[in-house]
Amino acid sequence: MELKGREIARGLRFPEGPVCLPDGSVLVVEIEGGTLTRISSSGAKEVVAQLGGGPNGAALGPDGKIYVCNNGGFRWLEQQDGYLRPLGIAEDYDGGRIERVDLATGKVELLYRDCDGRPLCGPNDLVFDGQVGFWFSDLGKVRARSMDRGAVYYARMDGSAIREAIFPVLTPNGVGLSPDGRTLYVAETETSRLWAYEVTAPGVVKLEPWPAPNGGRLLFGAPGYQRYDSLAVEAGGNICVATLVRGGISVISPDGALLEFHEAPEAYCTNICFGGQDRRTAFITLSGTGRLIAVEWPRAGLRLHDGPG
16 A cells, blocks of 8 residues: 655655654654754754764653664765665764764763674664663674674663673664563564564563574565665554665564555655654655655554653
């Protein structure tokens, strides 16, 4: 089915990481622009913070601050028609990081740059667990003749501790939790696979033995050439995965069935979050053309652990 909605904003520089705020506005990161940007319901844009690098994912923390996965930056190609595409690692790349932004002042704090002495390479997406911290993916970086093996981390929101929970993962991207918090979902970009992990304690998952390549349970693998990006979970437990190349949102049930595919008007359909009344509005980033759209969703989104109220 086709995604039919209204355009909230355009002219964004590769938007990602949408976050719905209590006042009805939506935050996005602009990866190419290096900013955290607030978009009002009327479409007005306001830069909240200048982050630099490549802010890639964002979430509202229980403390009311915004937590950002910064991948350190990409090189870019802007086509004659204005379509924007990332092309590997930035020339001025100096590593990945996790940052925290005060919405009232725009102040940016650095929380994490490494884990046990290993630098973060390309932090991508995060989700709070309602305990003491958040899970985040590190997709890694792609160079001319090599690429990193990615990982999934768990970090305390106060900046005091970080641990590597899953390694290796091939280009881990979207992360999310089931409604009961007992299952962690991880989407792999280049394989278009969705993996599930049993959460046994804050920051700890049960790892499946070989031949599982990353300790996960394969929930779903998309056929043909598709690429998985970020994800959001519905209140009923379905996982909505932004799907590149094919362009749209894949809706996958907790038992691994592809329930629906909502076709987007471009290939770089990168992220989705839920907001509005009863969380029945899906806010979706169309990054190549720099747009944020709102779509009435057939079911309610999950209430997250990433903000007050």
